[in-house]
Amino acid sequence: MQPPFPPARFDLEEPLGQRRIVVAMSGGVDSSVVAALAARTGAEVIGVTLQLYDHGAAVGRTGSCCAGQDIRDARAVADRIGIAHYVFDYESAFRDSVIADFADEYMAGRTPIPCVKCNMGVKFTDLFQIARDLGADCLATGHYVQRVMGPQGAQLHRAADPARDQSYFLFATTQAQLDYLRFPLGGMPKPQVREIAAELGLSVALKPDSQDICFVPDGDYAKVVRKLRPDADEGGEIVHVDGRLLGRHKGLIHYTVGQRKGLEIGGQAEPLYVVRLDAEARRVVVGPKAALAVSGARLTDINWLGGDFTGPLTAKVRSMAKPVPARLEGDRLIFDAAEYGVAPGQAAVLYAGDRVLGGGWIASTEPALAEAA
Template sequence: MQPPFQPAQFDLKAPPDARRIVVAMSGGVDSSVVAALAARTGAETIGVTLQLYDHGAAVGRTGSCCAGQDIRDARAVADRIGIAHYVFDYESRFRDSVIADFADEYMAGRTPIPCVKCNMGVKFTDLFQIARDLGADCLATGHYVRRVEGPQGAELHRAADSARDQSYFLFATTQAQLDYLRFPLGGLPKPQVREIAAELGLSVALKPDSQDICFVPDGDYAKIVRKLRPDADEGGDIVHIDGRLMGTHKGMIHYTVGQRKGLEIGGQAEPLYVVRLDAEARRVIVGPKAALAVSAARLSDINWLGGDFAGPLTAKVRSMAKPVPARLEGDRLVFDAPEYGVAPGQAAVLYAGDRVLGGGWIAATEAALAEAA
């Protein structure tokens, strides 16, 4: 017999007349708890898992997502809570839209965020369509963000647990998607989610969280890039911002803006950092920390969720960075004070307090120091 459950405390916030709910099940504890929450509403609940890469490569591996053991875990949870579960093969789509893009971005001297591309593509586009085709009234996921009904419609907000907040990775969510999506874990701390899973007798209650990049099992992203782009290890020059030749490098894929370690340049009066990457000339440009200061960034593919919001905002330029005061002038994001570690290929996500206003991809930066321009 299942333990007592308090649905009012953990509200799915599904449409009041919802008859069918599709839950994106990755095989982890978060999506498993969401599936249990959905089933407790009384609506017909269907679990859907997208197989994103080869089963064999992920069998028995911890920290993966949507492959191998994860699919079996999702199926076991679905059986436990008594819901239907379907697996759809999206391996080729994931390879072309996420993994290949990941390699291309590194080859172009940018720092990619594959988790955002995955959410934009297979998770919130293809999975969205699958849920629609199944006749679902909403699609629920285990992401740690909050969906809040505002005066102009659904709004995206940061999670109550700042340590688990995933809003940075969901900035590209469209308004139409947000209207259909539900994020029931946004108001909960992770330990409480695991407690719920244990109370419900779910086998994944103690399962480790998935790693940041699910398709890089050992953290060696360079190996993934080399496999897809054999010329990734072609070397080039390391050049100081003042034009001096400082040495040579072993391939652009080993460097990112803000990096200090691994340059193998000794005997300098002050530490040197990667300031920018010139992919066309295969040059790594380095300079002192002051040269990393950025006054503005040009954004591409801006997604706006803020409606007619026109007040002060903050911008977050890395997933682990703190939001800083800035203003958006067309496609140009201007920082109130110089910002460091702003890398092309990353995202700039815009906030008003806890509300996500939208964001865009960092296409180029403007150096705060004239000599670093």
Template structure:
């Protein structure tokens, strides 16, 4: 589409050119912005346009356009695409939509279903970043001749002595570094994250001052393609046998009841087990997909001393010293160390689930991470 007339009034005085870390003159540069239709990527597009660089907004349609029309808390479909287009017109930049629905279904949604069927707890946001967003979108940005690809993620890109580093966002409540651990060094060299040093409130204020219609739009939910948070419904649609029932077994061998499908359970879960007659609470300790069995036990049975990681990604080379490890997106980082492919915790860690990611930090810097393959009990 052709860009519309730019805003006649000046943009608010906020950081701009420095956030994109590009050589002068900015008027000779081209920035591609990944626009999901939300407030964060919309503000990034506005900041990019303010630098004087040629700015192009790109939106990937990732899942069923029609089913997502009118939904809130989604991204990259339906109303979100229209919102991204409206923002681009408002700030006067070109905007393009590319259909990646089949690619997204194969690389993210099918994997999501398979992981649940295998008794693991998937993180589709990481898989999306690894594939569609930080691979396919990179290709598009480079084909458009862009000097960088900018996104609305809340992380910081810091130039270090050995090249670009990935750091946690200044606003801990908004930090998204856990979901970007698989970013490669080549990708990080090309990426820009202008919002990493801002609180969310400031981002919304910029959008409000600019008169953007998305200024108060709700944030997208973690799993964008799951209507109303009912992920089991999505898995059933992709894998009709997902609701096969089976035994719920205590770690001491007692059969306590039957479950209604492995997709309803995850390691560490306490609520929704529907087991009566127990005096003490029990938690899901592990899931055995071959036997279609859910194994439960006391909280002490959740303690693990180590986890074996696969597909480990290091940013800036291997790190052999003490580090901090985050094993769930909402978990606090805990002291640990790497011994080969084993992540060894200083003290027992609870609720470590195969399928999740272990993200490794040196204070604020992201060292990398890997996928949790299996755990070692205490």
């Protein structure tokens, strides 16, 4: 007797026995369960893994994805559930489009989000084409978001489990990609996914989740930037927003907007925060918390999934932030109330309730206080 698993939403035309599903398998529990649920539909299922790092450097690494042990885990799961599995070498493309961009953004005084760039590039562009070339009817992934059919087609919505929601990292998904993609785990909590993996006897059932930045295994992102950009540790001035010179820093890569700790400028009358980074002058500008307040931001490369939507919206300007009321006027995002810690290089993702309307990259901010300008 088969265990009572929840129905897997692949939204394919019947009969499923004549359909082909490609599953992006990273070697983790989420994508492994997606592959297992896809196989249970009766469709032909093909697992695809993109190798993104050097095999030797990644062997035994925990908290990563798409390398070394992760590839072996994906293959073991594919063997267990009886599906084909292919590995494609995308190490060079990942290095050029994600890791190099990560270093360049830090050197430019911005705070990058490599997970979005990865989804925009190798995962939802190159992998998308691989699935097409394999004749698949859809590409399924283990992301925690929901694909909901609306009156004008597929919509992207937050996951049912707020603690697992990954919609912020998928704002750049195009409508053509969304029409082809499937996210079967979007309506499930993570414990249920692990239960399914355990009941199916998948070896990854208890495997730890991958970390946010998979190519920075020890959390030392400065080391990654330094390896690609040897001048990353060139120092400069730490200046107060009122113009006072407070000290010197050891390189812009060690600072992000909103940062308070690690400034090494003691003896101040009030706590100071990084307000902005001047890459051209290699200057870190600091000030009181009030100087972090911004009234708006200019966005670039806006991706719009909202169709003809004209209602009120909210904006999320950091992955862990709560969406706040705002409005979009051209490329300007204007907040209803002052927002704090808005950093160039991050994304602003726009929502209508649980629906993702789209988003863009924060190019610059508009200070709410004149003295912070």
